Amino acid sequence: MRRYIVITMLICNVLFSQEYINEYVIPNFKKLKDEERIIYNNIVFQFTTNKRKVKTKQKDVIVSKTMQNIFEKNQENTCKTLLLFAIRELQQQAIAIGGKRIINIKSYIDNQSYSNAKKFKCKVGTIFSIVTLKADIM
DSSP, X not given: OHHHHHHHHHHHHHHHOOEEEEEEEOOXXXXXXXXXXXXXXSSEEOOSOXXXXXXXXXEEEXXXXXXXXXXXXXXXXXXXXXXXXXXXXXXXXXXXXXXXXXXXXXXXXXXXXXXXXXXXXXXXXXXXXXXXXXXXXX
C-alpha cells in the first residue's frame, strides 16, 4: 500500500510541478543580519562586468545551490538565502585557489548567462528553488 501512495505522489509531483525563472533585487549585503555568519569579509565580490583585461586565476566558475521549498511560502526569501550561500561557496573556492576577488558574477540558468549589477535570477519550482552563479576568480 505504501508503494502505491509513494508512486501516486511522485506522479502528481511530475504532473503538477511547474518551474518559473524569477528575477529578484540583489540585497544590500551590509544591512543583512545573518551576513556576518554567511559571507566572508576578506574576499571581495562584484556583480558588474569588468571590461578591463585582468589576470584571472580561474575563469567561469559555476556554483549552484538548491533548497527544498515545499513548505516555504516566501520564494523571494528562499532565493536570497540561496544567493548568500552561493556567494559563500564562490568565496570558499577563491580561498582554495588563493584568490582575493570574485568578479563578473552573473546568474547562470539553463545554460544561459544573465548579467545585471542590481538583479539576479532564481529558478523556482514547486519542490525546489535553484540559484546558479557563474564568476571569475582573481
